[in-house]
Amino acid sequence: MKWSRVLIRTMKENPKEAETKSHRLLLRGGFITQHQSGVYTFLPPGWKIMQKIQNIIRSEMNSIGAQELLMPSLTSGEVWKQSGRWETFGNDMFKFKDRKGKDVALAPTHEEVISLLARDYLHSYRDLPQIWYQLQTKFRDEPRPRGGILRVREFIMKDSYSFDRDWDSLDKSYQLHKDAYSRIFERCGLEFKIVEASSGIMGGGHSEEFMVFTKTGEDSVVICEKCGYAANAEVAEANIIENGSKENFSEKKIVHTPNARSVEDVAHFLDVEPSHIVKSLLYVSEKGQTAMVLIRGDYEINEAKLLSKLGTDFQLASPDFIKERFGIEPGFIGPDGLAADKIIADESVRQVERFVAGSNKDDYHIVGLKLSDIRIDEFADLRLVREGDLCSRCNAPLKILNAIEVGHIFKLGTKYSDSLDVKYADYDGTLKPIIMGSYGIGVGRIMAAAIELFNDEKGIIWPFAIAPYEVNLIEINPAKTSNFSDNVYELMTKSGFDTIWDERNISAGIKFKDAELIGIPINIIISENKAARGEAEIQIRKDASKYDIKVENLVQAINTIIEEKRL
RNA sequence: CGGGGCGUAGCGCAGCUUGGUAGCGCGCCUGGUUCGGGACCAGGAAGUCGGAGGUUCAAGUCCUCUCGCCCCGACCA
Structure with a gap:
């Protein structure tokens, strides 16, 4: 092609809306142009890159025996209601009514649609295993699109789905994907790491993410440089650091702590270590169920972990709610006799013998409280890992890095086979649920991640394989x-x-x-x-x-x- | 949804405080000179000042409402 014939429109100046490197360079290089918030046109040079990435994906997917198909984006609301995700996706899904008044949705992902296909076409153990994939536009009404092409409301995803007879066979399909994904990202020239992940709204069991470490990534990944442990901060674990000094509360007593609400205030006022205080937070569900959450004062709650225990319909109770329900300021609630429906404590709480906590009376705290004095329904790992916390495997200090999630692989198991009734007949004629896996790659994110990784003050340095x-x-x-x-x-x-x-x-x-x-x-x-x-x-x-x-x-x-x- | 910022020519911006014929740089078009790092000369085209309403003799500028975009947070495979 002659340059003068190609639609290349470079810009000398930075468009003001662009903050991240990839966003700026994509706009300046004339690769993309914005149509509305979180929605972009790929101009010819940009689309060329997207196609090269997609072709690499195709060749690696085909090499593991996956078959390409194309499912609709315009989906019937009915299938989402059957799986329960009409509600759980909530406003993140673009939903509307057609002219007959029927609910429809623009698909944010395709587990439901493909499960119904599997139900129609896979009936026998002889049909399994199968891997089907597509390169298709997904729609998600993100609350806040950002970073140019990094988090958008309409984007192209390679999604594939595996269908297996049993869990061992799922493990094989999962491993095939893991290896294929590694080859895809390598061929695209990316530096990446596979980390433990949370399966979130997708449901199911084990999942891992493919992460590209960049300053502008919106995910946080906890890594151990010594043993190689790596996990999304949402699920990362760390050892509890012993609180060095010994508490010197000899007995339980109530003390006047006017206006001391936060851990910091109380620690300062009573002159105790934050690790000798137990922080009490109140969560409330949509139905009004209350859960008190306890954690040692020097730690923070990881809400992703907490909600996976409590259920995603819980959220931190507002001060007004607490006043109304219990008649106390939030700064003074505590586990001693509060009528919460459930009390759940982080493992770090086990570690304190006598501690300070809210007294459930305004302007007073209790010191010298013992675990045996209070009711705790459940202990769990609820801590947010901080930089410098110690690795739960090798005890080395952990680091936290920003990363872009370019791929995510899930062992779904039977979540959709159960809710959508996807069964096959086994050798002996009994009907069993098909065991599923689900595997995604963000095509545009590969493009953005490559730019974040490879650029200088002059512009982009494309890896050869995906260069325009x-x-x-x-x-x-x-x-x-x-x-x-x-x-x-x-x-x-x-x-x-x-x-x-x-x-x-x-x-x-x-x-x-x-x-x-x-x-x-x-x-x-x-x-x-x-x-x-x-x-x-x-x-x-x-x-x-x-x-x-x-x-x-x-x-x-x-x-x-x-x-x-x-x- | 909370906080902050911004909408004036394709892009980057000034003009708004103090109302009075809409400007600058880049880009674009024409002609010419240049030709190894965003070159120069001359001429030119292009803007419902995001939108609606109001105040006023007069609104880009003041007032009210509204739409959109960006950033931080909340939220989110």
């Missing part, structure tokens, strides 16, 4: 070298390189700047002098290295460079 063009012919003076350039262009194209030819009649500086901004890995500079000697200059975007090469040796030289520099 592999080779760019920069003609310094088109009027004088067009025949020569034509030959080089032919040569590159015939040799299989995805080549663009910048024959624009503008100053060379602009061509260099554009090439650097949009990140083409290999540039071939054609100048009058060198052309006269039968040479062209190769410039590599990644390290700015330059080589003068005879045209007849060009292809070989480029192949060698790609190999050696691992473009």
Whole structure:
């Protein structure tokens, strides 16, 4: 393609709405343009990248025997009601009524639709296992789209689903995906890590995420550099750090603590360590069930962990609710005799012998309370892991890093087979639920993650495999070298390189700047002098290295460079 | 949903305090000179000032309402 014929519209200045690197560079490079909040058009160069990524995904999915299909985005509300996710997705799902008044939804994911397909087409153990996948637009009405293409309301996802006879067979399908995903992200040039994850609203059992570590990632990942433990902060575990000093409360007594509400206030007022205080939080469900949550004063609650215990319809009670229900200011509630429906405590609470807690009377706390004095219905790991907490496997200090989630794999089990009645007949003729897995990849996120990972002050440095063009012919003076350039262009194209030819009649500086901004890995500079000697200059975007090469040796030289520099 | 910011030409912005013919840079078009790092000269086109209502002789500017976009938080495979 000649540059002047391609819709490449670069911008010298930063659009003001863009904060993150990938967002800025995608806009400046003319790869995307915004249509509304969280909804983008992929312009031709951007869509080329998306297609290259999708082709890599296809080839790796096909290699594990997965079959591509395409399901509808416009789905009937009925199937979501059957699985129960009409409610659990809530406003995150785009829902509306058709002209007949029937509920419909734009699919945010496709477990329901594919489960119904499986129910119609898979009847016998002979039909299993199966892996089906699609590359399809998903719709999610995110409360706050952000980071350009990182969190959007309409996006292309590769989603696949496995159907197996039993759990061992699911393990195999899961492992096939895990390996295929690793190859996909490697081929796209990404650096990534597989981490333990929360399965959240997808339901089911074990799940892992493929994370790309970048400053702008919106997920937090806890990692141990010593033993390699890595987990999403939502599920990460850590050892409880002993609270060094010994409590010196000899007996239980009520003390006046006017206006001391927070752990910090109370610790300061009574001159005790925060780890000698037990923090009491009240959660309330939509139905009005109350749960008191206890945790050692120097820790914070991890709400993802807590809600997986309590149920997602619980939320932190408002001060007004607490006043109304119990007649106490939130700062003074405590486990001693409060009529909460349930009392759940973090494991760290076991660790204190005598402690300070709210007294359930305004402006008073209890000191010297013992565990045996109070009712605790359940102990659980509810702690939010902090940087520097100790690894639960090897006791080394943990780190917390931001990351972009580019893939997520789940062992669903029978959640959808049960709710949607997806069964097969086994050897002995008995009907059993099909065991399912579900596996997603965010195509646009791969594109954004690659930019976050590989850029400099001049622009993007695309990995060769997903670059919008592999080779760019920069003609310094088109009027004088067009025949020569034509030959080089032919040569590159015939040799299989995805080549663009910048024959624009503008100053060379602009061509260099554009090439650097949009990140083409290999540039071939054609100048009058060198052309006269039968040479062209190769410039590599990644390290700015330059080589003068005879045209007849060009292809070989480029192949060698790609190999050696691992473009 | 809470907090903050912003809507003026394709992009980046000034003009608003103190109402009086809508501007600048980049980009775009025409002609010319240039031609290895966003070059120069001359000429030109392009804006319902996000929208509605109001105040006023007069509104980009003041008032009311409203829509949209971005950031932080809440929330979220």
